[in-house]
Amino acid sequence: MERKSNFKFLLEVSGREKNKLYLAAIFSVISSVFAIGPYILMYNIILELFKESVSYEKIKSMAIIVSVIVVMRMIIFLASGIFSHVAAFTILYELRMKAVEHISKFNMGFFTGHTIGEVKKTINEDIEKLENFIAHQIPDLASAVVTPIIVISYLLYLNWKLALVLFIPIILAFLSQMAMFKGMKKRMEHYHELLEKLNSTIIQYINGMNVMKAFNLSAKSFKNYKDTTEEYAEYWIDITMESAPLYGVFLVLIDSGLLFIIPIGGIMFLNGSINSSTYILFLILSANFLTSFKQLLEFGSKFSMLLEGAGKVRNIIEQEGQVSGNRTLNEVIEGKIEFNNITFKYDKKEVIKDLSLTIEPKNIVALVGPSGSGKTTLGQLVGRFWDVQEGNITIDGIDIKHIKMEELMDKISFVFQNIFMLQDTILENIRMGSNKSEEEVIKASKKAQIHDFIMALPDGYNTLLGEHGIKLSGGEKQRISIARAILKDSPILILDEVTSYSDIENESKIQEALRTLLKDKTAIIIAHRLYTIKNVDKIVVLEEGKIVEQGDHNYLMNKNGLYRHLWDMYDYEVAEVKGGA
Ligand SMILES: Nc1ncnc2c1ncn2[C@@H]1O[C@H](COP(=O)(O)OP(=O)(O)OP(=O)(O)O)[C@@H](O)[C@H]1O
Numbered sequence: 349m350e351r352k353s354n355f356k357f358l359l360e361v362s363g364r365e366k367n368k369l370y371l372a373a374i375f376s377v378i379s380s381v382f383a384i385g386p387y388i389l390m391y392n393i394i395l396e397l398f399k400e401s402v403s404y405e406k407i408k409s410m411a412i413i414v415s416v417i418v419v420m421r422m423i424i425f426l427a428s429g430i431f432s433h434v435a436a437f438t439i440l441y442e443l444r445m446k447a448v449e450h451i452s453k454f455n456m457g458f459f460t461g462h463t464i465g466e467v468k469k470t471i472n473e474d475i476e477k478l479e480n481f482i483a484h485q486i487p488d489l490a491s492a493v494v495t496p497i498i499v500i501s502y503l504l505y506l507n508w509k510l511a512l513v514l515f516i517p518i519i520l521a522f523l524s525q526m527a528m529f530k531g532m533k534k535r536m537e538h539y540h541e542l543l544e545k546l547n548s549t550i551i552q553y554i555n556g557m558n559v560m561k562a563f564n565l566s567a568k569s570f571k572n573y574k575d576t577t578e579e580y581a582e583y584w585i586d587i588t589m590e591s592a593p594l595y596g597v598f599l600v601l602i603d604s605g606l607l608f609i610i611p612i613g614g615i616m617f618l619n620g621s622i623n624s625s626t627y628i629l630f631l632i633l634s635a636n637f638l639t640s641f642k643q644l645l646e647f648g649s650k651f652s653m654l655l656e657g658a659g660k661v662r663n664i665i666e667q668e669g670q671v672s673g674n675r676t677l678n679e680v681i682e683g684k685i686e687f688n689n690i691t692f693k694y695d696k697k698e699v700i701k702d703l704s705l706t707i708e709p710k711n712i713v714a715l716v717g718p719s720g721s722g723k724t725t726l727g728q729l730v731g732r733f734w735d736v737q738e739g740n741i742t743i744d745g746i747d748i749k750h751i752k753m754e755e756l757m758d759k760i761s762f763v764f765q766n767i768f769m770l771q772d773t774i775l776e777n778i779r780m781g782s783n784k785s786e787e788e789v790i791k792a793s794k795k796a797q798i799h800d801f802i803m804a805l806p807d808g809y810n811t812l813l814g815e816h817g818i819k820l821s822g823g824e825k826q827r828i829s830i831a832r833a834i835l836k837d838s839p840i841l842i843l844d845e846v847t848s849y850s851d852i853e854n855e856s857k858i859q860e861a862l863r864t865l866l867k868d869k870t871a872i873i874i875a876h877r878l879y880t881i882k883n884v885d886k887i888v889v890l891e892e893g894k895i896v897e898q899g900d901h902n903y904l905m906n907k908n909g910l911y912r913h914l915w916d917m918y919d920y921e922v923a924e925v926k927g928g929a
Pocket residue numbers: 460694695699717718719720721722723724725726
């Protein structure tokens with residue numbers, strides 16, 4: 349069932365460049381027909397040589413025809429390759445763009461359900477395998493089907509009885525192939541699983557190297573990689589051991605065609621049912637016929653591998669993305685956020701439970717609570733990183749699911765702890781694809797307290813970040829990310845407060861930058877350090893996905909509940925640190 353639809357998908361994908369592919373297939377067939385030409389001429393030359401008076405003129409002209417055919421075949425073969433490759437790379441480009449574009453529509457859930465290794469393998473390797481199918485196998489298949497048909501039809505026409513003899517090795521070889529492919533689909537699925545595992549262990553091993561080194565875990569992780577590589581090697585050894593005998597039988601049977609033709613043809617020749625020329629032609633063409641047939645059967649083995657890969661590509665391309673709403677928002681919005689009886693679970697466990705909360709326009713609300721109480725999740729739900737299962741979230745009374753995704757993203761800025769930097773200049777890292785001018789970027793950077801730092805760099809705003817450029821400290825990245833948000837100037841802000849600052853100077857600069865950023869915005873601060881949120885409009889205390897208290901600092905301190913308890917613990921920790929220092 350799945351196999352069929354994966355095949356359909358392959359045809360559909362290839363169909364986008366069908367004219368080029370038809371041409372490639374036609375040229376490929378012509379080139380294979382031309383490939384038979386030299387055999388026929390060879391046969392005629394042999395016949396000529398057997399004649400009593402050999403005409404060297406005739407042989408010479410046949411030799412010239414053979415060379416012309418060989419050259420023409422080469423040209424036609426090249427043309428077929430050019431058409432199929434142009435088609436393949438056009439399709440591959442489209443598929444890759446589509447896959448990458450489509451991925452951005454998935455909610456974060458997709459990326460927790462699939463490893464980076466898996467996604468990378470699909471976009472790079474599985475799509476690349478389609479190139480093999482489109483550029484090589486479609487034209488090869490066309491000629492592998494057409495050539496044996498032409499040859500066998502001709503042989504049947506010459507002498508159908510002797511031609512039927514050729515079917516004996518074919519039927520036997522076919523049976524051995526069937527035995528070889530039994531359970532192939534399962535094996536191919538296992539092969540792809542192993543390859544993905546191999547990919548993700550490599551990525552994990554390299555990406556996590558610094559953390560693992562710090563914890564002395566690199567040996568363990570290396571062991572994971574080693575084990576997966578071993579498993580992969582064992583898989584191939586098993587497959588080879590299992591299929592090698594059957595493949596050997598297949599090859600022998602296919603090549604045994606002449607074993608049947610020589611004696612049976614010989615007997616027929618001796619009893620006068622065929623003449624010598626027919627006998628010679630059979631000997632020559634049956635070898636050609638069986639080789640093309642071998643190609644056709646071998647195609648089957650590559651094909652099941654390809655279908656499995658095509659299935660993976662489909663999984664990404666046809667995976668339902670997050671449905672964007674179609675409502676647009678006013679240029680200027682109030683920025684009121686309401687959570688109406690929302691319930692959310694990542695998997696089975698409810699992380700947010702029937703929660704309701706209203707955040708008035710331009711108010712700053714801090715979410716506090718023990719680790720794992722759902723603060724980050726609640727913040728991310730506003731940007732539809734995930735969709736709630738029950739209830740709804742509204743902005744100015746409009747359900748966020750109904751708002752156009754681009755509009756929603758335009759109205760919300762996120763400042764996370766884990767800041768992603770593009771491998772680009774600082775200017776572009778602050779601009780983040782917007783068309784804001786350099787002056788505006790500089791203004792935002794000044795407000796974010798990062799301008800002086802940038803100006804002290806050798807290339808200023810044109811300094812490259814990333815692998816080939818400079819590295820930033822955590823606090824500097826934080827200020828760049830604040831500059832991004834100031835420049836974007838969205839009315840709503842979701843801020844995941846950093847847990848620790850590298851130094852006092854950085855800390856005071858970041859606090860100053862945040863004050864500018866938060867001015868006149870509706871903001872949700874996911875708070876980890878209680879003293880930074882003492883003055884916000886409302887503090888919401890979460891525990892196991894529920895609001896247990898809310899109010900301002902003084903109210904909550906007097907209430908003597910969880911908030912007070914968190915403060916007591918916090919004071920104790922701070923005193924400990926100070927005492928220890
Ligand atoms: N991507 C995810 N997939 C599955 N479960 C998740 C995911 N992210 C968080 N969780 C779980 O959801 C719960 C709430 O997590 P969340 O990060 O929202 O809490 P938090 O209050 O922000 O915690 P912290 O203060 O430690 O950052 C936790 O039990 C966590 O394990």
